[in-house]
Amino acid sequence: MHIGIVGAGQLGQMMAQAGAPLNIDFTFLDPATAPCAAPYGALLTADWNDADALKALTASADVVTFEFENVSPRALEQLSSHRPAFPPATALETSRDRLHEKSLFASLDIPLPPIARVDNQRDLEQAVAKVGLPAVLKTRTLGYDGKGQKVLRSEQDIAGTFEELGSVPLILEGFVDFDHEVSVIAVRGRDGETRFWDLSENEHRAGILHCAIPRQQHPFRQDAFRYAGQVMDALDYVGVMAFEFFVTSEGLIANEIAPRVHNSGHWSIEGAQTSQFENHVRAVAGLPLGTTDLITPCAMLNIIGAMPSADALLAIPGVRLHDYNKAPRPGRKIGHVTVLAQNNDELKTRIDLVENALTNDLGVS
């Protein structure tokens, strides 16, 4: 079995690491000359949407997948006429546009914040009247890690804001006064079987995921599984999908989906019986899915902007280090740590030790 992956960053790297014991080979397509997944397979160096390179990727592989959502759905559709390509182009199309994504949630009766479409400054004024303040104004496409967003708190924040965000299609969302954020990582096989990992409680700093902790006991676990299952069925999804929610006293409010393996599921590499990466590979390859049960209490912490001393990290019991071999840059994810423990008290102590060893540079003062 040979899998082609559009993108060769750390997500592709970890997919290939998971596929290696299954004797699955990989070819990556990426514009970077030495992307971090390169040592784990063959590399085609070209733009992600380069038609010839996509053809070559397809020719080399039995099935094609991708590690990030900014690949063009049209290019993916073309690919899938030659070889199976998963997740399907419709999932990509839906998730890359926040308005389409939220319309899908609404059609499935999944709770979401009030929203309004904004195509110009006048729309913005009407949208604020509809949604109210505070609210979050977001670009419909190409936003990630909190980029392309602005929180509007008062009437003074409205003037000139359409231009400030680049005069591109926007969506205004009501500000959700949440208690914490969770995500559910889910997988759907080619035969429609679905499996879910425990909910991950996620802490962000400066809009970037800092820490993710699986919670076996969560009051809204079944809701999250149901919503993720509904979305995957509606999209006839194949592969791993992440669904992020705000948790309020009333229940879950949907934020967004990612049609791929996700940073908040990295703890599953050591912490679950089958990782998100292995199950993604299994799903797209048409293999049976593995069990997703948690093995032991664990947490994932991101290494951002600066690589700390490996000695300091590895001296902490239960620590597993993933250094992606990426050049450090403020705000860039260059590795992560999984911390494993026997119980929640021990986990908390070990997380504190890891926090002290990290030298993260988020790129904000």
Ligand code: AMP
């Ligand atoms: P996103 O790129 O949509 O995931 O947004 C990045 C982060 O901004 C989220 O993880 C939240 O912490 C915050 N955020 C986004 N949308 C909202 C909202 N409607 N209400 C409150 N906080 C939000």
